[in-house]
Amino acid sequence: MIKINDLSKRFGDKTAVKKVNFEVKDGEIFALLGPNGAGKTTTMRMLSTLLKPTAGSVIINNWDTQKEAKEIKKNIGFLTTEIRLDGQFTPNELAAFYGKLYGLDKNALEENKSKLFDYFDITQIADRRYETFSTGMKQKTSIAICLIHDPKTIIFDEPTNGLDILTQKQVEDFLLTEKQRGKTIVISTHILEVVEALADRVGVIIDGQSVAQGTMEEIIKGAGARDLREAFIRLNEQYHEPEEIIEEKKAKKKPGFLF
Amino acid sequence: MISIIKREWMRLSKQPKVMVTTFLMPCILIFLVMGVFLSGVLERKPQNIAVVTDSAKIKEFLKENELYRDILVYEQINEDLETMYDKGNVAVILEIETEAREVRLKYDSTKISSSDVMITAQEFVGELALFLQSEELYEEFVNNQLTILENDVSSVIEREGAQFKFYISIFIAVLIFMVGQPLASFAIDSYVGERERGTYDSIRLSGIEIFQFILGKTIFTVSVGLISGVLQVAAILSGIQYFMGSLGVEHYIDNALMMTITIVLTSSVSLAMLVAVLIYLSTYFEKVRDAATYATIGTLVFTLLSQVSNVANHTVLEYLPLLNMNRLILRNAHGSPSILPLLTSVILGGVIIAILTQMSVYRLKSKEM
Numbered sequence: 001m002i003k004i005n006d007l008s009k010r011f012g013d014k015t016a017v018k019k020v021n022f023e024v025k026d027g028e029i030f031a032l033l034g035p036n037g038a039g040k041t042t043t044m045r046m047l048s049t050l051l052k053p054t055a056g057s058v059i060i061n062n063w064d065t066q067k068e069a070k071e072i073k074k075n076i077g078f079l080t081t082e083i084r085l086d087g088q089f090t091p092n093e094l095a096a097f098y099g100k101l102y103g104l105d106k107n108a109l110e111e112n113k114s115k116l117f118d119y120f121d122i123t124q125i126a127d128r129r130y131e132t133f134s135t136g137m138k139q140k141t142s143i144a145i146c147l148i149h150d151p152k153t154i155i156f157d158e159p160t161n162g163l164d165i166l167t168q169k170q171v172e173d174f175l176l177t178e179k180q181r182g183k184t185i186v187i188s189t190h191i192l193e194v195v196e197a198l199a200d201r202v203g204v205i206i207d208g209q210s211v212a213q214g215t216m217e218e219i220i221k222g223a224g225a226r227d228l229r230e231a232f233i234r235l236n237e238q239y240h241e242p243e244e245i246i247e248e249k250k251a252k253k254k255p256g257f258l259f
Numbered sequence: 260m261i262s263i264i265k266r267e268w269m270r271l272s273k274q275p276k277v278m279v280t281t282f283l284m285p286c287i288l289i290f291l292v293m294g295v296f297l298s299g300v301l302e303r304k305p306q307n308i309a310v311v312t313d314s315a316k317i318k319e320f321l322k323e324n325e326l327y328r329d330i331l332v333y334e335q336i337n338e339d340l341e342t343m344y345d346k347g348n349v350a351v352i353l354e355i356e357t358e359a360r361e362v363r364l365k366y367d368s369t370k371i372s373s374s375d376v377m378i379t380a381q382e383f384v385g386e387l388a389l390f391l392q393s394e395e396l397y398e399e400f401v402n403n404q405l406t407i408l409e410n411d412v413s414s415v416i417e418r419e420g421a422q423f424k425f426y427i428s429i430f431i432a433v434l435i436f437m438v439g440q441p442l443a444s445f446a447i448d449s450y451v452g453e454r455e456r457g458t459y460d461s462i463r464l465s466g467i468e469i470f471q472f473i474l475g476k477t478i479f480t481v482s483v484g485l486i487s488g489v490l491q492v493a494a495i496l497s498g499i500q501y502f503m504g505s506l507g508v509e510h511y512i513d514n515a516l517m518m519t520i521t522i523v524l525t526s527s528v529s530l531a532m533l534v535a536v537l538i539y540l541s542t543y544f545e546k547v548r549d550a551a552t553y554a555t556i557g558t559l560v561f562t563l564l565s566q567v568s569n570v571a572n573h574t575v576l577e578y579l580p581l582l583n584m585n586r587l588i589l590r591n592a593h594g595s596p597s598i599l600p601l602l603t604s605v606i607l608g609g610v611i612i613a614i615l616t617q618m619s620v621y622r623l624k625s626k627e628m
Contacts, residue, residue: 050460052626073466083464084457086266088273100262101465146461 001026002047002153002184007056009042009208016042019056020210022203024186029179031199032188035236039208040188041080044157047186048078060153074102077147080157085142087131091122094130094145102149109148116144119174136167143171154178154185160194172197192228204232206239263467263475264482271483277441282487285437286494292433295502307331307348308380309340312355320390327383350376353384428566434491436562438526439533442484443554446537449476450623451544469623473616477534484530485523492522521601528608533561535615542622 002024009017017039024030034040045051047058049069058065063072085094095117099109117123120140125133130141139159147154154175160168175185175198189195195202195216202219204212212219212235216228223231223238271277309331310321321327331349333340343349388394453459462472537557544550 048464050463070466070468073464076464078464080460082457083460085461086270086456086458088270093269097262097266098461098465101462101467103466146464 001059001061002030002186003057003059004043004047005057005059007043007046007058008054009039009046009051010054015208017046017053017208020203020205020208022210022213024184024201026184027179027182028200029175029185029187029198031195031202032186032205033190033192033195033202033232034188034205035190038190038205040190040205041082041157042208043205044078044080044155044186044188047155048076048080049073050078074149075151076153076155077149077151078155078157079142079146079159081161082157083142083146085130085138085145087129089130090128091117091126091130091141091144094141095148098145098148104149108150112148112150113144116147120144120170136163139163140167140170143174152183154183156185156187158189159187160189160191168194192232196228202228204235206236209239211235211239260471260475260478263462263472264479267476267479281441281483282490285441285487286490289434289437289491290494290498290501295498307343308351308353308376308383309333309343309349310353310355310383311336311340314355316391317355317387320387324386327379330383351380353380355387430495432562432566434488434495435529435565436558437491438484438488438530439558439561440555441487442480442530442534443537443558444551445480445483446476446534447541447544447550447554447557448547449473449480449538450541450619451550452541452547454545455547469620470616473538473619473623476538477531477612477616480534480538481527481531484534485527488526488530521597524601524605528605528612529561529565531612532608532615533557535612535619539615539619539622542619542626 004020004022007017007020008015020039020043022030022032032040032043042051046053046065047060049065049072052066060072061075063075065072089097092113095109095113099113104112114123117126120143122137122141122144125137130138133141139162143156143159156175159175160171163171172194175187179185185198187194187198199216201215202213203210204219212222214222219235220226220228220231223234225231225234271281307329310317311333312318313334318332321330321332331340336352336354340349340352344352450459453462463469537554540553540557541550544553
């Protein structure tokens with residue numbers, strides 16, 4: 001279970017995230033949807049304990065990110081485009097290094113490694129340097145390494161960005177399998193197809209504010225749209241509407257909507 | 260922490276160019292440049308003492324006494340001896356009367372390259388007086404000429420010492436800079452480099468404490484510096500051996516063990532201090548390129564500071580980490596172990612390193628959870 005309460009982050013004068021609220025239930029896939037620069041990555045970094053919130057809180061499996069960051073770190077697998085692996089190392093070396101840092105014993109490491117490497121077709125190239133890999137292989141290796149400790153919660157920021165369709169499908173299938181294994185998964189993306197393929201529930205974030213939350217049907221219905229794409233465009237337009245119109249709409253708040 | 264150190268060594272071993280610039284190139288340079296340079300400093304022109312006498316007894320004394328077998332014996336001052344004296348091959352001429360009642364001493368202190376020759380001459384006359392039981396020789400020599408001789412000997416020792424200190428300072432400065440420069444690159448890269456490569460977050464997400472990360476980086480960097488330093492000292496010794504044969508350093512080092520301990524301890528503490536400062540600095544930068552300038556400036560300041568004790572001849576400096584390197588090494592080289600200043604500076608240095616490490620930890624903690 002992940003609970004985010006009034007989460008805010010300021011960088012100097014700029015507010016990147018403003019009072020974001022959402023809740024992710026155990027064993028579900030929650031997608032944080034938003035345009036580029038909406039504050040998705042900042043939110044995800046605060047979830048992963050890498051960034052201190054200016055205000056608000058994040059509770060993951062009853063641990064507070066600000067008080068029990070170490071426990072959270074050990075129990076999440078976090079992937080973001082900003083995080084990279086050492087190019088000089090091979091997947092085998094990377095697995096050994098991160099496995100050791102996560103405190104895995106040799107058997108657990110071998111078991112997790114072989115499962116992940118086999119699934120992502122890394123086994124054959126596990127002794128080649130990471131820097132020689134294609135974008136897709138790099139992303140698959142990054143996923144395998146960040147999940148080497150088999151965490152309960154998976155937090156992926158733009159996991160399919162820049163991937164070809166086949167690799168994208170492989171990553172999506174993997175996340176669905178993990179969900180079936182009872183993992184709680186949060187992904188952030190601006191790609192609607194990914195949301196449609198994976199998400200049980202969606203949170204829409206625009207300009208650092210959560211503007212809608214619910215199942216896909218609730219979002220579409222709430223926006224008065226035919227599909228997610230149209231709903232997303234409408235939400236974006238509504239957000240940028242003059243304040244008096246927003247206030248008027250707030251008064252007639254629809255289910256699943258925050259304004 | 261051990262995983263971080265191991266990873267850093269693995270990363271280094273996978274970068275042949277960095278390995279070459281860190282370990283091999285400085286060794287080659289120091290072998291050639293410093294080998295030739297120090298050889299010239301340490302190589303002393305062989306100088307002799309010549310005794311001019313027709314006394315059979317004195318000749319017998321010289322023949323029997325192994326210690327003075329290198330002393331040249333002449334019946335009178337001839338052209339050959341004068342030429343050798345002019346060329347500096349003979350440093351001291353002792354003219355001793357047949358009855359050994361008077362010694363005429365002839366020497367030019369400006370031509371003497373080592374105090375050894377003066378001391379030998381002094382000892383020789385003293386022992387000869389005892390052998391001959393010549394009170395006159397002893398009295399005359401001790402009362403009249405010994406004082407003059409002692410003054411000259413001490414001026415030679417002073418001159419030798421100053422020269423040696425100067426050359427050793429340059430040697431240590433070059434060594435520190437050669438070790439310090441690549442070391443500074445590693446230290447400054449510790450945080451900002453990981454950050455720029457995007458690898459810092461993945462390491463932090465594994466739950467490793469910032470303190471362990473910083474300490475792992477510090478130990479790795481200092482170990483690189485120490486290995487590089489040991490290799491460079493080996494290179495310089497090989498250089499001296501190669502360029503001047505077996506003649507050399509033993510003359511200047513009376514207490515090799517103490518000197519080695521001094522070098523290892525003072526350099527470890529000093530290098531760790533440089534590393535701790537640069538790691539702290541690295542937390543203020545976003546780009547390695549911006550931080551690199553400060554790494555070079557830091558190394559230069561570090562090199563200059565490490566030479567301060569040699570310039571400012573003050574005892575207190577001996578107790579301060581970083582500033583004591585030369586003085587301690589020189590004192591221990593001359594056989595007077597300086598355990599108290601050594602321990603004081605190691606403890607002080609350790610405290611400074613601990614404070615700097617903690618400052619880095621606080622700084623990084625303030626940025627994240």
